[in-house]
Amino acid sequence: MNIKYVIFDFDGVIANTEESNGNFLAKAFNEYGIRFTKEDMYRLIGLNNSSELQGILNRASKQITMEEFMETRKKIGNTYENSKIQPMPGLIALIVYLRDRGIKMAIATSTSTKLIITALNRMHMLPYFECIVCGDMCDRKKPDPQVYQKAMEYLSAMPQDCIVIEDSTIGITAGKNAGAYVIGYGGSGIKQNREEADLIINTYDQCLHKIIEILNGCDK
Secondary structure, three states: OOOOEEEEOOEOOOEOOHHHHHHHHHHHHHOOOOOOOHHHHHHHOOOOOHHHHHHHHOOOOOOOOHHHHHHHHHHHOOHHHHOOOOEOOOHHHHHHHHHHOOOEEEEEOOOOHHHHHHHHHHOOOHHHOOEEEOHHHOOOOOOOOHHHHHHHHHHOOOHHHEEEEEOOHHHHHHHHHOOOEEEEEOOOOOOOOOOOOOEEEOOHHHHHHHHHHHHHHHHO
């Protein structure tokens, strides 16, 4: 492998947002008497799909429009702007190592640009990334590879030169469909099927060691 680029998902990879996201969603659904379950949260991980949200809204005793629900969500707040948010343990050490080796980095996420830029600013992480591709910049969502293909295009990268780091089943599929080597990261603690990944790790210390092995293999 001739690794020149690493592309990160955001939620559950850069920051452990998924449980917090679920809690904010639960508060919004509760406004309409809807119980938001763990199964609902797991099903939504990695998705930016209004039809899934609408399916949950259909449990309400009265009809609720998506516009009404989104306004409620806005009033309640969100993880990226309103909660404590910090990088995953060990992530900064990995990023610094990659940067020092001249490897370019990007983010490819289904979450909206406004929220991702806000979160990265709060964590002082924007300077690390050559490009950021968000869900509202794409017309096709994961597991479609478009978000990763756009990141590769902006990086002027060939798929075989890229590592993708993902935590969700559909994100891993998207990375594989884009032609990248995919690392399935389990550090968020959310159970996901990561069997399709080329490599499965649970900490960024493990990830750093594996990437060092891969890069040393490239140098031989």
